[in-house]
Amino acid sequence: PPKRWLARRxxxxxxxxxxxxxxxxxxxxxxxxxxxxxGARDGAAPVRIEIVGEQxxxxxxxxxxxxxxxxxxxxxxHLPVGRPVELRLKTADVxxxxxxxxxxxxxxxxxxxxxxxxxxxxRAGVMRGQCAEYCGGPHAQMALYAVAESAEQFERWRxxxxxxxxxxxxxxxxxxALFIERGCGVCHAxxxxxxxxxxxxxLTHVGARFSLAAGILPNNAGTFAGWIAxxxxxxxxxxxxxxxxxxxxxxxxxxxxxxxxxx
Numbered sequence: 001p002p003k004r005w006l007a008r009r010x011x012x013x014x015x016x017x018x019x020x021x022x023x024x025x026x027x028x029x030x031x032x033x034x035x036x037x038x039g040a041r042d043g044a045a046p047v048r049i050e051i052v053g054e055q056x057x058x059x060x061x062x063x064x065x066x067x068x069x070x071x072x073x074x075x076x077x078h079l080p081v082g083r084p085v086e087l088r089l090k091t092a093d094v095x096x097x098x099x100x101x102x103x104x105x106x107x108x109x110x111x112x113x114x115x116x117x118x119x120x121x122x123r124a125g126v127m128r129g130q131c132a133e134y135c136g137g138p139h140a141q142m143a144l145y146a147v148a149e150s151a152e153q154f155e156r157w158r159x160x161x162x163x164x165x166x167x168x169x170x171x172x173x174x175x176x177a178l179f180i181e182r183g184c185g186v187c188h189a190x191x192x193x194x195x196x197x198x199x200x201x202x203l204t205h206v207g208a209r210f211s212l213a214a215g216i217l218p219n220n221a222g223t224f225a226g227w228i229a230x231x232x233x234x235x236x237x238x239x240x241x242x243x244x245x246x247x248x249x250x251x252x253x254x255x256x257x258x259x260x261x262x263x
Contacts, residue, residue, distance in 0.1 A: 046084040046118070049077055053089070053096030053109040055135060056142040056238055057201060057214040062158065063088075071162045072189070074201030075214045078147045079121045080154035087117040097133035100146045106132040121148035126210065137237035143215025164192025165204045165262040175258020178251060187240075190262065200240060208263040213238075224256035 048067065052059040060077055061069045079085050089098050091109035099106035103119045131142040149157070167173040176193065179185065185195025191204045206212075209219055213235055217223040227234060229244040229252060247255065 044083045046086040047080065048086045048088065050088045050090065051077070051098060051109075053091045053093075053098065053131065053135070053142075055093050056131070056138050056235070058142075058144045059092070059201070062161070071191075071204075072202040073161060073205065073209075074203075075143075075211065076145045076147065076209050078149060078154055078157050079119070080151045081121050081124055081148050083151065084118060084120050087119060089115045089117060094135050095133050096131050096135050096142075098129065099132035100127050100129035100144075102127040103129075103146060108133055121146075124148050124150060128215065130215075138235050141214065141216045141235050143211075145210045145215060147210070160208075161205055165190055166192060167258055168261050169257065171254045171257040172261040173258075175254040175256070175261075178255050179258060182246070203259065203262060206262050207260045219260075221253075221256040221260045224259045225252040228252060228255065 045065070048063040050061040050063055050069070052061075058075050060073045060075070062071055062073070064070045077087075087098070089107055089109045090113075091111055093111070095111065096109040097106045098109060098117065100119075102125075103121065104117060107115050107117045109115065125148050127146040127148070129144045129146055131139060135142065167176045176190075179190070180194055185193065185197050187197040187199040189196050189198060189202045189204065191202075195203075207219065211217060212219050212223050212227055213231070216235065217227060228247065230242050231238060231240045232242040
């Protein structure tokens with residue numbers, strides 16, 4: 001038969017063992033070379049960011065040179081253009097997968113492990129990312145944004161994020177008092193206040209982020225109010241209850257004004 005050569009022992013060994021071994025070895029060596037080049041480019045120390053996948057959002061910690069947490073944010077990372085960035089990827093529950101296509105391929109977040117991804121943004125811009133491994137419930141609504149900006153803009157952003165947040169208007173001041181009084185700080189932290197919860201996202205500068213609810217809503221007072229009142233209708237299965245029965249309309253308004261002011 002004309003295709004008998006496909007069954008020959010030499011072909012099976014060559015195509016099934018030798019070729020994959022050579023190809024995968026070459027790809028592994030290339031990966032090591034590229035990773036080393038990214039880390040050594042311009043001799044700059046990498047920005048270190050710890051990203052923890054949670055059902056169904058992203059906890060983000062910026063780390064200092066000693067690996068200690070400098071400040072926390074959520075569902076958004078900022079990168080200085082032209083500088084290497086080391087992403088330390090973890091999970092708090094099930095398997096997630098971090099994927100920002102414009103930065104790099106996806107890398108899984110495995111319970112009990114820390115996977116490291118080295119990236120570098122070569123131009124400014126806003127990039128959308130997504131959890132790329134099914135993690136139950138509203139997995140499809142677990143997105144994030146990566147913001148690449150100039151070194152000067154990044155340092156200004158980092159200094160602002162490191163600072164505490166304060167209300168800037170009378171409505172916002174009332175909103176802060178309501179936030180503390182109604183126990184929102186049991187789940188959320190806002191630096192500079194009594195709110196120190198860690199169950200949900202850190203909200204210290206939430207008003208400055210590109211989105212709410214892990215990339216699914218625009219960021220404004222109206223969506224803040226809608227999310228607080230109807231989070232389960234907007235993102236079914238997420239861990240924040242709907243509070244439509246807990247806040248009157250005027251209370252929702254001042255609470256939303258407060259959160260929007262945290263920039």
